[in-house]
Amino acid sequence: MSTKLSVEHVYKVFGAHPRRALDRIKRGESKDEIFAATGMTVGVSDASFEVQEGEIFVVMGLSGSGKSTLVRMLNRLIDPTAGAIRIDGQDITRMTRKQLIELRRREISMVFQSFALMPHQSVLENTAFGLAVAGTSRSEREEKALAALDAVGLKANAHSYPDELSGGMKQRVGLARALAVNPGILLMDEAFSALDPLIRTEMQDELLRLQSEQARTVVFITHDLDEAMRVGDRIAIMQGGAVVQVGTPEEIVREPANEYVRSFFRGVDVSHVFTAADVARKDHVTVMERPGVSVRAALERLREHDGSAAVVHDRSRKYQGVVSIDSLIACIDGLGRREEGRIEQAFVADVTPVTADTPLTELMTQVAESPYPVPVVDGDGRYQGTISRATLLHTLNRTDKGAA
Amino acid sequence: MGPNVDIGSFWQALKDAFVMELPIGEGFTAVVDFMQEHFELFFVAVANTISFVADNLTEFFNYLPPQLVFGVLAVLALWRVGWRFALFVLVGLYIVLGMDLWPESMDTLGLVIAATLAALGVGLPVGVAMAKSELLAAAVRPVLDFMQTLPAFVYLIPAVIFFGTGRVPGTIATVIFAMPPAVRLMNLGIRQVPTENVEAGRAFGCNQLQLLFKVELPLALPSIMAGINQTIMLALSMVVIASMIGAGGLGDPVLAGIQQLRLGTGFEGGLGVVILAIILDRLTQSFAQPNRQREGILTRLKRFFGRADAERTA
Numbered sequence: 001m002s003t004k005l006s007v008e009h010v011y012k013v014f015g016a017h018p019r020r021a022l023d024r025i026k027r028g029e030s031k032d033e034i035f036a037a038t039g040m041t042v043g044v045s046d047a048s049f050e051v052q053e054g055e056i057f058v059v060m061g062l063s064g065s066g067k068s069t070l071v072r073m074l075n076r077l078i079d080p081t082a083g084a085i086r087i088d089g090q091d092i093t094r095m096t097r098k099q100l101i102e103l104r105r106r107e108i109s110m111v112f113q114s115f116a117l118m119p120h121q122s123v124l125e126n127t128a129f130g131l132a133v134a135g136t137s138r139s140e141r142e143e144k145a146l147a148a149l150d151a152v153g154l155k156a157n158a159h160s161y162p163d164e165l166s167g168g169m170k171q172r173v174g175l176a177r178a179l180a181v182n183p184g185i186l187l188m189d190e191a192f193s194a195l196d197p198l199i200r201t202e203m204q205d206e207l208l209r210l211q212s213e214q215a216r217t218v219v220f221i222t223h224d225l226d227e228a229m230r231v232g233d234r235i236a237i238m239q240g241g242a243v244v245q246v247g248t249p250e251e252i253v254r255e256p257a258n259e260y261v262r263s264f265f266r267g268v269d270v271s272h273v274f275t276a277a278d279v280a281r282k283d284h285v286t287v288m289e290r291p292g293v294s295v296r297a298a299l300e301r302l303r304e305h306d307g308s309a310a311v312v313h314d315r316s317r318k319y320q321g322v323v324s325i326d327s328l329i330a331c332i333d334g335l336g337r338r339e340e341g342r343i344e345q346a347f348v349a350d351v352t353p354v355t356a357d358t359p360l361t362e363l364m365t366q367v368a369e370s371p372y373p374v375p376v377v378d379g380d381g382r383y384q385g386t387i388s389r390a391t392l393l394h395t396l397n398r399t400d401k402g403a404a
Numbered sequence: 405m406g407p408n409v410d411i412g413s414f415w416q417a418l419k420d421a422f423v424m425e426l427p428i429g430e431g432f433t434a435v436v437d438f439m440q441e442h443f444e445l446f447f448v449a450v451a452n453t454i455s456f457v458a459d460n461l462t463e464f465f466n467y468l469p470p471q472l473v474f475g476v477l478a479v480l481a482l483w484r485v486g487w488r489f490a491l492f493v494l495v496g497l498y499i500v501l502g503m504d505l506w507p508e509s510m511d512t513l514g515l516v517i518a519a520t521l522a523a524l525g526v527g528l529p530v531g532v533a534m535a536k537s538e539l540l541a542a543a544v545r546p547v548l549d550f551m552q553t554l555p556a557f558v559y560l561i562p563a564v565i566f567f568g569t570g571r572v573p574g575t576i577a578t579v580i581f582a583m584p585p586a587v588r589l590m591n592l593g594i595r596q597v598p599t600e601n602v603e604a605g606r607a608f609g610c611n612q613l614q615l616l617f618k619v620e621l622p623l624a625l626p627s628i629m630a631g632i633n634q635t636i637m638l639a640l641s642m643v644v645i646a647s648m649i650g651a652g653g654l655g656d657p658v659l660a661g662i663q664q665l666r667l668g669t670g671f672e673g674g675l676g677v678v679i680l681a682i683i684l685d686r687l688t689q690s691f692a693q694p695n696r697q698r699e700g701i702l703t704r705l706k707r708f709f710g711r712a713d714a715e716r717t718a
Contacts, residue, residue, distance in 0.1 A: 077603050101611055106609075108607075109607065109608060112600045113600070114600045119623065130609065133605075177608075
């Protein structure tokens with residue numbers, strides 16, 4: 001993965017003398033102090049982050065945190081007061097007007113909260129807007145626009161007008177318009193925030209589906225943590241114009257940088273953020289590493305470790321099965337006196353392993369109903385750990401405390 | 405201060421000491437005289453252009469046979485508004501014809517259209533410029549206020565001085581009087597285009613001209629059309645006043661009615677103006693709505709005649 005977009009110490013001050021406010025920021029004055037003293041508003045203060053090629057990078061913050069200002073600086077709808085913004089290594093803050101227009105036509109496009117479709121144009125014309133502006137021939141732009149509409153499932157509505165569409169459909173057109181120019185970077189400013197919750201989820205799925213077909217670099221602005229967690233590969237959290245934390249959803253949930261970040265999780269269900277791998281523990285059960293071990297020896301060892309169940313895997317850590325004291329005793333009872341017994345015969349029947357990327361929400365029932373810890377395996381069937389009822393409850397409890 | 409202070413003479417003394425007589429009227433006269441002396445060529449050029457357009461338009465409308473005007477306006481009314489309005493147009497024009505005011509009406513129509521074209525030609529670009537520049541907006545706004553609130557009759561005086569009497573000064577006075585709404589509503593319309601639409605235009609790489617023609621003007625269209633409608637209405641009302649300086653048209657019977665206290669003649673002229681005004685107003689208003697939401701002219705005609713057929717057979 002290479003860096004597609006890098007934001008380096010970017011500031012934006014709204015007001016008559018931005019330089020003066022900048023000096024005050026450097027002296028350590030707060031946003032409120034500067035506003036009180038000068039009447040100037042610090043929109044974004046010392047924002048730095050990098051966006052990798054092909055990832056969905058979410059910028060999250062409450063209203064007034066500067067996220068909308070930040071995203072508009074990425075295509076210079078708003079000019080930064082200071083700092084550098086590099087796209088493929090080229091600093092766009094130094095571009096001439098002409099270069100900038102070229103950049104916007106070819107490299108970076110945008111989806112808006114209010115859709116911002118042109119009411120006098122048909123869906124097809126709206127979708128082809130960017131191409132028309134760039135001077136693409138009619139046949140070529142209609143072909144590309146139709147392909148983009150097809151991708152968002154609106155090909156049949158190409159000749160409708162925006163006022164004939166529902167909110168979700170309008171935003172699909174907004175998305176198609178942005179995709180039609182085949183941009184390197186897609187900016188989405190609260191793109192789904194104006195939609196009702198069901199449609200919003202549907203559009204998030206749509207975005208993830210499009211992303212799985214062709215991974216684009218997306219900068220996604222939202223004030224909704226659930227949305228951020230769902231679509232984001234990485235999340236930057238903004239507070240009062242500053243970026244206070246950048247990380248994967250898991251990192252941010254596990255270790256919030258400050259009280260502000262923590263406050264986002266209030267009332268948020270984190271169980272879909274964590275996956276099986278996040279909560280699996282390796283130290284809670286006895287592990288049999290020798291598949292050839294006899295049933296009697298296994299029972300002996302289990303009793304010695306005071307455990308009730310054990311996971312068996314082979315030398316390459318491939319998961320084999322789970323044995324319990326009960327299953328071992330039952331197996332021994334069925335054996336003749338001289339028989340050693342193979343451990344496979346003692347495997348508990350109703351334990352199925354879960355894969356590491358299973359969200360917590362999906363394995364709760366299984367863990368709750370299973371009398372034994374549920375083993376977790378990776379894609380190759382290697383043992384990763386187990387989740388017991390205790391660990392599950394502990395995890396949920398901990399995040400609840402974190403949110404309180 | 406003595407006990408016998410005379411308030412009246414005190415005030416007079418104060419006024420003599422501090423209030424100057426301001427020769428504003430003289431100043432204006434001087435400016436007009438100066439312009440008349442030194443810009444003669446300019447005024448001749450303007451007069452020739454305007455008389456060319458206005459004369460040709462009025463002659464053209466007078467040249468058209470009334471049947472054709474009936475037909476064209478009725479079809480336009482049917483297409484843009486509906487069959488009821490088409491019916492009104494036919495009845496209205498029939499009344500005008502019956503009052504023997506046809507040539508006057510066509511004169512007025514020609515003058516209104518000539519004046520409107522000139523007012524829009526100047527006003528709309530000024531409106532765009534105002535929307536783009538705060539400085540210009542601040543400078544133009546008081547001028548517009550001045551143009552709109554100065555009593556209409558006052559325009560007639562310099563118009564006569566510069567251009568004599570007749571159609572040309574009448575048209576020019578009308579242009580000045582009718583221009584402000586076009587400027588104001590163009591300015592307002594562009595400023596009211598939603599921010600995100602303008603941002604979308606810019607974000608997809610529009611240059612200034614593309615932004616204007618692909619985003620701002622189309623989205624401001626309802627407001628612009630309202631401005632054009634207002635301009636036409638003001639032009640129509642001013643054309644009547646301009647008949648005082650010999651512009652001709654429907655104002656003549658009105659003026660005659662006032663001067664000679666001929667109530668009937670005055671009323672007929674006034675009624676002609678009203679009919680013309682309603683036709684122009686409804687037609688221009690209809691263009692403020694997007695065309696695509698309306699039925700095509702053929703569908704409408706078919707439906708119209710279809711209904712007529714149905715009624716006949718019933």
